[in-house]
Structures are given as C-alpha cells and as structure tokens.
Amino acid sequence: MSMPDNRPRPRAFRLDDVVIESQPDAFLVEADAALPAVIDPDEGAIEAAQKRGLLRRTLISWGGLFWSAAGALAALALGLWFDRLIRDLFDRSTTLGTIGLVLAGLALVALLMLLARELTAIYRQTHIARLHIALAEARAADDREAARTRVAELAALYAHRPETATPRALLKGLVNEIVDGRDLIDIAERNLMLPLDEEARREIATAAKRVSVVTAISPRALLDVLFVVAQAMRLMRRIAEIYGGRPGFLGAIKLARSVASHLAITGGMAVGDSLVQQVLGHGIAAKLSARLGEGVLNGLLTARVGLSAMAVCRPMPFAAERAPGVRDVAPFLFSEKKKD
Amino acid sequence: MGGTLPSPALPNLSDLIFETGIAARSFADFVTGSGLRLGVTGLSRAGKTIFITALIHQLTRAAKLAAEGRRNTLPVFRLIAEKRLTGARLEPQPNDAVPRFAYEDHLAALTAADRHWPESTRRISELRLTIEFERKAGWRPGPSSLSIDIVDYPGEWLLDLPLLGKTYAQWSRETLEASAAAARASLAAHWRGATLGLDPRAPASEDQARRLAELFTGYLKAARAERYALSTLPPGRFLMPGDLEGSPALTFAPLQVEDADTEIAGSLAAMMARRYEAYKTHVVRPFFRDHFARLDRQIVLVDALAALNSGPAAVRDLENALADVLTAFRAGRSNLLSTIFRPRIDKILFAATKADHLHHTSHDRLESILRHLVGRAIVRAENVGAAVDVVAMAAVRATREAAVQQGRQNLNAIVGTPLPGEEIGGEVFDGTGEVAIFPGELPADPRAVFRGETLAVSPGEADYRFVRFRPPLAELGTDGLPLPLPHIRLDRALEFLMGDKVR
Numbered sequence: 001m002s003m004p005d006n007r008p009r010p011r012a013f014r015l016d017d018v019v020i021e022s023q024p025d026a027f028l029v030e031a032d033a034a035l036p037a038v039i040d041p042d043e044g045a046i047e048a049a050q051k052r053g054l055l056r057r058t059l060i061s062w063g064g065l066f067w068s069a070a071g072a073l074a075a076l077a078l079g080l081w082f083d084r085l086i087r088d089l090f091d092r093s094t095t096l097g098t099i100g101l102v103l104a105g106l107a108l109v110a111l112l113m114l115l116a117r118e119l120t121a122i123y124r125q126t127h128i129a130r131l132h133i134a135l136a137e138a139r140a141a142d143d144r145e146a147a148r149t150r151v152a153e154l155a156a157l158y159a160h161r162p163e164t165a166t167p168r169a170l171l172k173g174l175v176n177e178i179v180d181g182r183d184l185i186d187i188a189e190r191n192l193m194l195p196l197d198e199e200a201r202r203e204i205a206t207a208a209k210r211v212s213v214v215t216a217i218s219p220r221a222l223l224d225v226l227f228v229v230a231q232a233m234r235l236m237r238r239i240a241e242i243y244g245g246r247p248g249f250l251g252a253i254k255l256a257r258s259v260a261s262h263l264a265i266t267g268g269m270a271v272g273d274s275l276v277q278q279v280l281g282h283g284i285a286a287k288l289s290a291r292l293g294e295g296v297l298n299g300l301l302t303a304r305v306g307l308s309a310m311a312v313c314r315p316m317p318f319a320a321e322r323a324p325g326v327r328d329v330a331p332f333l334f335s336e337k338k339k340d
Numbered sequence: 341m342g343g344t345l346p347s348p349a350l351p352n353l354s355d356l357i358f359e360t361g362i363a364a365r366s367f368a369d370f371v372t373g374s375g376l377r378l379g380v381t382g383l384s385r386a387g388k389t390i391f392i393t394a395l396i397h398q399l400t401r402a403a404k405l406a407a408e409g410r411r412n413t414l415p416v417f418r419l420i421a422e423k424r425l426t427g428a429r430l431e432p433q434p435n436d437a438v439p440r441f442a443y444e445d446h447l448a449a450l451t452a453a454d455r456h457w458p459e460s461t462r463r464i465s466e467l468r469l470t471i472e473f474e475r476k477a478g479w480r481p482g483p484s485s486l487s488i489d490i491v492d493y494p495g496e497w498l499l500d501l502p503l504l505g506k507t508y509a510q511w512s513r514e515t516l517e518a519s520a521a522a523a524r525a526s527l528a529a530h531w532r533g534a535t536l537g538l539d540p541r542a543p544a545s546e547d548q549a550r551r552l553a554e555l556f557t558g559y560l561k562a563a564r565a566e567r568y569a570l571s572t573l574p575p576g577r578f579l580m581p582g583d584l585e586g587s588p589a590l591t592f593a594p595l596q597v598e599d600a601d602t603e604i605a606g607s608l609a610a611m612m613a614r615r616y617e618a619y620k621t622h623v624v625r626p627f628f629r630d631h632f633a634r635l636d637r638q639i640v641l642v643d644a645l646a647a648l649n650s651g652p653a654a655v656r657d658l659e660n661a662l663a664d665v666l667t668a669f670r671a672g673r674s675n676l677l678s679t680i681f682r683p684r685i686d687k688i689l690f691a692a693t694k695a696d697h698l699h700h701t702s703h704d705r706l707e708s709i710l711r712h713l714v715g716r717a718i719v720r721a722e723n724v725g726a727a728v729d730v731v732a733m734a735a736v737r738a739t740r741e742a743a744v745q746q747g748r749q750n751l752n753a754i755v756g757t758p759l760p761g762e763e764i765g766g767e768v769f770d771g772t773g774e775v776a777i778f779p780g781e782l783p784a785d786p787r788a789v790f791r792g793e794t795l796a797v798s799p800g801e802a803d804y805r806f807v808r809f810r811p812p813l814a815e816l817g818t819d820g821l822p823l824p825l826p827h828i829r830l831d832r833a834l835e836f837l838m839g840d841k842v843r
Contacts, residue, residue: 027700
C-alpha cells in the first residue's frame with residue numbers, strides 16, 4: 001500500500017521537541033451542547049398548557065372512560081328508539097318506512113363523515129402541538145438534522161395555502177443548504193410565521209374591539225357574559241384556523257382547555273402587566289363610567305384569551321419574533337384614556 | 341426465521357428440547373420480573389470487560405457526584421441529565437452457579453498506582469446492577485428501579501456460536517479452505533501438512549488425535565497474534581479452554597472428510613466427528629442457551645483498529661467472523677408474547693471501541709468503516725424491525741487531543757502514554773512519559789480498507805498505525821475513591837441501549 005504521495009505518515013512526537021497547541025476538548029464541547037438549555041418560562045408555560053389540553057389523551061383518563069361509557073349507553077338508547085320508530089313507520093305504510101330508512105341512512109353517512117372530520121381535526125391539532133415542542137427542542141439544542149425535518153414538516157403544513165408559496169420555496173431551498181439548525185428555524189419563523197401572526201393579531205384586535213363596544217352598550221349582564229364567551233370561542237377557533245389546525249367540536253374543547261391552562265399559568269406573570277394596572281383603577285374610562293369600564297375590561301380579557309390561543313396554536317415557539325402583548329394587539333383600549 | 345440459528349431443514353428432537361428449554365427459562369424470567377438483559381458481545385480484545393467496568397463505575401458513582409454538584413460525565417444519557425437517577429448498586433446475580441464479575445478487581449487494575457488494563461477474560465462471569473430512578477412517564481410515575489444483567493466471557497468463545505448449525509464435515513471443509521487462503525497459508529502450513537497426509541478412514545488413534553489437535557491449536561493461536569489479528573478462528577475453546585483443557589471434547593481437529601466418512605465405525609473421522617458433536621452439545625449449546633438466547637438489548641463491540649493495523653485480509657476476516665457470530669442472535673421487534681417466551685433483541689448498537697486511539701475528526705470515518713464491517717448484520721436486523729445504531733466509542737478514554745505543528749502543516753494528534761513495547765514510525769516506547777502521536781488518516785472511502793490481500797502490514801509502509809495506550813490517570817473524589825474515568829460517547833451508547841426503559 002505504499003503510494004508515492006506526500007501525505008503525512010503516522011509517527012510520534014516527543015512532547016519537548018515539537019510545538020503543541022492544545023485543542024479545546026471536542027467531547028466536552030459536545031457535552032455542553034447536550035446539556036439541557038434553560039427553557040424560557042414563557043415557552044415552558046405554553047408547552048405545559050399544550051400538554052394539559054391539545055396533547056391530552058382523554059381516552060385513558062377516568063373522565064374519558066365515564067364519557068365514553070355514558071355516550072355508548074346513550075347511543076344504545078337512541079338505537080332502541082330508532083328501531084321502534086322505523087317499525088312504527090313500516091306499520092303505517094311501506095313508503096313511509098322506506099323514506100324513514102333512507103333518511104336514517106343519510107344521517108348515518110353524515111355522522112360518519114362528521115366523525116372522520118373530527119378525528120382528522122384532532123390529529124392535525126396534536127400534530128401542530130407536537131411540532132411546536134419538537135421545534136422548540138431542536139432550536140434549543142441547535143440540532144441541524146432535527147431542524148431540517150421539522151421545518152420541512154412545518155412547510156408541509158401550509159402546502160395548500162397559496163399565500164405562503166414564497167416563504168415555502170425559500171425554506172425548501174435552505175433545507176438543502178448548510179444552515180445551522182437554530183438559524184434555519186429562525187428563518188422559518190420570520191418568513192412563514194410572520195404573516196400568519198399579523199393575521200392572528202388583526203383577529204384579536206377586531207374581537208376585542210367588538211366585545212368592548214357591545215358590553216359597553218348592552219342592556220343586560222347575562223347577555224354580556226354570553227356574548228363574551230361566544231366571542232372568545234369564535235376567536236380561539238379562528239386563530240387555530242389561521243395556524244392550520246382548524247378544530248372540530250372535541251378539538252375546540254381541547255383547545256379551550258389549553259387556553260384556560262395557559263391563562264391560569266401566565267396569570268401570575270401578568271401581575272406586572274399593564275392589564276392589572278388598568279383593572280385596578282388607573283383607567284380613566286372606568287372612572288368615567290362603570291359601563292364603559294366594563295367594556296374595556298371585557299375587551300382586555302378577550303385580547304388575553306386571543307393571545308393565549310395564539311401561543312398554544314402556533315406550530316413554533318416565539319423566538320426570533322417577540323411574543324405580542326395586550327398593548328400590541330389592542331392599543332385602542334389603552335389610548336382611550338388619552339382621547340377622553 | 342427470526343434471526344435464529346442456521347438450523348437444518350427438519351428440526352430434530354434435540355433442537356426441540358433446546359428451544360423448549362429457552363422458552364421455559366424466558367417464562368421463569370418473566371414471572372420473577374427481572375429487568376433488562378444486556379448482551380455485551382465482542383470478539384476477544386474488543387473491550388467487553390472495560391465497557392462493563394466503566395458502565396458500572398459511571399452509574400454507581402453518578403448520583404453521588406451529582407449531589408456534590410460535580411460536572412455530569414454522561415450528559416447525553418437523559419436519565420442522568422434530567423437528574424432522575426437516585427442511586428445504583430451491585431446485587432447478587434440470579435445465577436448461583438456462575439462466578440461474579442470481578443468489578444472491584446478490574447477497577448483497581450485501571451485506577452491503581454501502576455494503572456494497567458485488566459487481564460484478558462479467561463472464564464465466564466455475571467453481574468446484576470440495579471439502578472434506582474424516578475420514572476416520569478408511563479402508567480406509574482415516581483420511584484422505580486431497573487435491574488440490568490450483564491455477562492462477561494472470553495470473546496474467543498463467541499466464535500463457537502456459528503458451529504451450532506454446521507456438521508463436522510461441513511466445518512472441516514470450511515476450515516481447510518480458509519487455511520489455504522493466501523493470508524493464512526504460511527501460518528497453517530505445519531498443521532495442513534500433517535492433516536492432509538492422513539487417511540481419515542484409518543482406525544482411530546488417540547495419539548494421532550492429540551497431535552492433530554495440538555498442531556491445529558498452534559495454527560489458531562499464531563493467526564490470532566496481534567501482528568496478524570485474524571478473527572475467524574473457531575472453535576473458541578481451543579484458544580481459551582477455561583476448565584476443559586485436555587478433555588476429549590477439546591481433542592479434535594478438522595480432517596479432509598466427506599459426510600459419509602464419519603459413519604465408518606472405529607475410524608479416525610468417526611471419532612473426530614463424535615468429539616465435535618460432543619463439543620457442540622456440552623460446550624457450545626449450554627453457553628448459548630444460558631447467556632445468549634434471552635437478551636433484550638445488545639451492544640456489539642468491535643476492535644476495528646487492530647484489524648486495520650494488520651491489513652485488508654484481517655479486516656475481511658473480521659467482517660466474516662462478525663457476520664457468522666451475529667446470525668446466532670435473535671433480533672426483531674418485541675411484543676408481549678415474544679417477551680414472555682422468546683425474547684428478541686429489539687435494539688442493537690454496533691460500537692467501534694478504542695476510538696480514543698484516533699483524533700475525533702476521524703471518528704466519522706471509523707464509524708462508516710464499522711458500518712461496512714457489520715453491513716450484513718445491520719440489514720438483517722433492520723429487516724426484522726430491530727433498531728440499529730453505529731457509534732465510535734471509548735468506554736475509557738486514555739488520550740487527549742492536540743495539534744502538532746510540523747513545518748507548515750498542523751497535524752491532529754493525540755497525546756497519551758503508549759504501552760511499553762508499542763511501536764510507531766520506527767520508535768519503540770517504554771511505557772513512561774507522554775508522547776503526541778499522529779496515527780495517520782483513515783481513508784475517506786470505507787471500502788478502501790477491504791481491498792487487497794495484505795496481512796500484517798509492516799509499520800514502515802502503513803498509512804495508519806494505532807498505538808495502544810496505558811489507562812488514564814484517575815482523579816480521586818472527596819471520599820478518596822476514584823472518579824469515573826473519561827470516556828467517549830459512552831453516554832450515547834447508554835441512552836440508545838436503555839434510555840427508553842428508564843423514561
């Protein structure tokens with residue numbers, strides 16, 4: 001195997017004869033990179049909230065078992081009733097019976113379709129929540145391989161949306177280039193997420209505005225409550241839709257659970273937030289009129305719900321972009337006092 | 341097939357009994373609820389004893405070191421990185437008839453004042469390590485424990501496993517063919533001369549059998565010598581007899597025979613064939629049944645560097661030996677039924693040991709060479725659904741890295757204390773004092789190391805040469821006991837092998 005080349009031959013060097021440069025220990029460097037990065041408390045709150053709602057496995061909990069069993073019983077009862085109905089119809093006349101049977105068949109097909117849609121919606125939701133956690137991990141670890149696969153998944157999520165075509169093409173090109181894991185994820189966030197974030201913020205602003213105005217003028221407290229709850233649900237669903245995880249009925253419950261946990265977890269952090277100062281009586285609006293104050297308060301609440309929904313529905317953590325606060329999405333609730 | 345032994349078309353009664361025995365033991369294991377059976381597989385000098393010793397040392401010390409606030413030495417092993425390991429201790433192993441793995445002696449050898457590598461393993465030994473940890477997922481989070489059973493044995497014995505599926509005549513033919521190859525012919529000349537001049541149909545004589553066995557053993561020992569570093573050398577007990585030395589089961593040798601010859605009553609061939617079968621029944625089968633038939637996870641340690649030192653013929657020989665040995669193991673995805681009656685290995689890690697003998701920039705190349713070496717086994721394991729990974733590893737790291745300036749070039753070298761008698765570039769070391777060593781570069785194309793007929797390449801013309809080092813100096817902890825020795829990617833190996841069992 002002797003080749004006439006000038007490659008260095010294996011050999012030994014006495015330590016006192018040669019110049020030795022010590023190198024940083026590659027394995028210690030590797031080990032440091034593997035140490036779990038300190039997780040941002042905001043991101044921790046989001047992931048905890050996702051686990052309590054979107055990623056929760058309802059089927060193996062006692063509550064899940066209860067509802068499944070009770071639901072099955074109700075279905076049996078319905079079946080009995082239905083059986084009797086069809087028999088009665090056939091007793092009256094064959095035509096009526098046939099019509100009843102056809103209608104029942106149609107209802108069944110529709111039910112199955114609804115069920116399928118429900119399941120795909122839940123699957124999509126969990127997929128997005130997992131993607132969020134995986135991207136956060138890949139970003140913390142600066143893991144290039146993980147970042148590539150996850151960013152590809154992220155782009156695939158928006159493949160059916162023409163308005164995201166440009167950023168998707170950009171990412172597809174970058175995935176094959178040599179870009180560090182963290183940079184790749186940041187680029188994806190700045191290009192792909194930003195327009196969606198804008199849209200979500202607009203939705204939150206509209207909802208907050210609508211709620212504050214309606215509560216300010218509505219005649220009854222009960223109507224207020226119903227309106228606020230309905231608006232909050234609608235906002236959550238809309239935001240989930242923007243980020244690609246349009247929820248069905250069960251999905252909406254899971255989502256609401258996640259949003260509620262996120263609100264509960266971040267509630268403590270919000271003490272320093274302008275929201276509390278506003279509520280505690282600095283708002284001139286509140287001093288001017290109780291009704292107007294209520295309107296502002298409900299508007300702020302809606303905005304907070306929207307922001308929480310944004311945090312748990314977003315398929316990646318806020319890293320390159322700053323997470324928006326109440327003041328960013330609903331500045332009108334704050335500037336009011338200056339105008340008045 | 342399920343990764344079983346290469347068995348004849350019709351299973352005979354003894355095979356059936358053998359299988360039943362394995363199933364019964366697996367069931368007993370399942371009922372008594374033992375933990376993880378980790379198979380540490382490797383030919384001789386691959387580093388099994390060091391791997392086991394380092395693994396135990398790291399795990400038994402980790403909880404205490406973490407409590408003292410020391411740096412975590414196994415950051416990739418999530419159990420420890422997440423601070424869920426609360427303790428680890430050695431326990432009496434379940435098998436009363438097998439000696440205990442002499443962990444304390446091996447550790448003392450590594451960390452004593454005249455630090456040296458433990459003697460090569462001469463007999464089988466076993467150990468149970470129980471780790472206490474906090475489970476964070478699954479049905480029952482909270483305090484939990486896992487027992488890990490580990491077996492250490494002479495790597496030579498592993499070479500016997502492929503014999504289980506071969507008849508005497510078949511084995512004789514293969515051994516004679518192999519010994520005629522260019523690389524081996526000179527080593528085997530003496531024995532071949534004696535055996536080819538014999539008539540296997542002649543009446544049996546004990547004297548002749550003994551002489552042949554001696555010559556054959558001599559050939560095997562010569563081929564194993566470090567200079568040649570050949571691997572495919574069954575039967576393993578000829579090299580490392582344990583307590584069977586001199587017994588009839590070890591007094592046989594291959595002859596130039598046909599299957600029919602072994603049936604002539606009273607002939608030399610018949611006697612040899614009977615002893616070969618006895619060897620299989622009394623030595624190989626029990627060894628396989630007791631220690632290899634029921635494994636959950638497997639790490640295959642491969643000392644690729646010794647074969648690379650010797651040359652392409654040795655590398656190909658190592659490839660064949662590993663392929664033969666690994667067919668004996670049952671790999672596959674586990675399910676409940678298989679867990680109870682027929683455990684399968686669902687994760688296999690191939691580790692190129694002694695990665696500290698080269699600079700970390702060459703580790704990728706070492707890994708791809710290993711990937712080629714065990715390519716057949718990897719494909720087979722992946723086909724049946726087992727997870728496979730390849731890693732360049734050093735359970736104990738004896739060197740550190742540095743750049744040496746030579747002229748205008750900067751060479752990536754390693755610094756350590758070579759063992760006395762080691763040689764590189766015409767320089768022989770005496771075992772004292774550190775030197776920087778540039779071991780050469782592994783080829784970028786892994787296939788290059790398989791090409792050629794050379795064996796025992798002389799040091800002057802080799803492109804690379806790996807020197808063995810003395811163990812590193814052990815630091816002492818606050819309690820006066822040695823701290824875990826440095827390692828390379830031992831934590832990655834642990835994470836792969838048992839990370840999912842301790843979630």
